[in-house]
Amino acid sequence: MTTTQAVSGHLDDPGPGLHPILARRWSPRGFSLQHRCSDADLSNLLEAARWSPSHNNSQPWRFIVGRRGDPVFGGLLECLAKGNQRWAAAASALVCGLAVLYDDTGAEQPWARYDLGQAIAYMTVQAGADGLHSRQMAGFDAQALRCSFGVGPGYEPCIVAAFGVLGGPHEVPAAIRARDDAARERAPAEDLVYQAGGAEFAWCRPDLLRTDGSDG
Numbered sequence: 001m002t003t004t005q006a007v008s009g010h011l012d013d014p015g016p017g018l019h020p021i022l023a024r025r026w027s028p029r030g031f032s033l034q035h036r037c038s039d040a041d042l043s044n045l046l047e048a049a050r051w052s053p054s055h056n057n058s059q060p061w062r063f064i065v066g067r068r069g070d071p072v073f074g075g076l077l078e079c080l081a082k083g084n085q086r087w088a089a090a091a092s093a094l095v096c097g098l099a100v101l102y103d104d105t106g107a108e109q110p111w112a113r114y115d116l117g118q119a120i121a122y123m124t125v126q127a128g129a130d131g132l133h134s135r136q137m138a139g140f141d142a143q144a145l146r147c148s149f150g151v152g153p154g155y156e157p158c159i160v161a162a163f164g165v166l167g168g169p170h171e172v173p174a175a176i177r178a179r180d181d182a183a184r185e186r187a188p189a190e191d192l193v194y195q196a197g198g199a200e201f202a203w204c205r206p207d208l209l210r211t212d213g214s215d216g
């Protein structure tokens, strides 16, 4: 079951203690072509990622960064799924996050994707603090991206994130605006958290337990 939240102006109804930057965050498709990413905008995003935690401080991430109008942006845009290209073309910056799968000794870095995700999460929070919005995309052709940017086998392109500012009502095509205006949904907290005195998780429920007496 999910909770559908009223969406007026995307002022949804998160818990009152949630930090305003997190409470205001949402992932639009309707970006403004009027906005350009400054050097400071980009360097803040990358600093946020650089200072995020990682397993054994391995920092197993790399970023391919393009600003609208430059060849890197164009190359990233071309690799996106068509449905993503339609709106992401108006973003001010596209950032591909790559996980570094092996360390310098050739040992696998099993937490690399986890760490990269966290670094991107830091970026999205920094974006919010700087008045930017972001929308992440798994919808891209990783093989095409590898070819375009010469990405080696030890690196995994995991995500492309779009950053920019919200487009005005007359700037964003109606079809994109309609999708952005759709209600946002979240599962209720009690379905997600196991704690003393709380509800049992589905995996604890007798009706879902295996009948052969095993627990897995």
Ligand SMILES: Cc1cc2nc3c(=O)[nH]c(=O)nc-3n(C[C@H](O)[C@H](O)[C@H](O)COP(=O)(O)O)c2cc1C
Residues within 6 Å of the ligand: 025, 026, 027, 028, 084, 135, 136, 137, 138, 139, 140, 159, 184
């Ligand atoms: C790993 C990941 C992949 C995503 N891929 C896409 C995508 O390819 N296209 C898209 O429009 N949105 C994509 N999204 C955005 C999600 O749909 C969006 O974050 C989710 O619906 C929750 O909405 P909110 O961010 O506004 O809270 C992706 C988000 C994540 C974290």
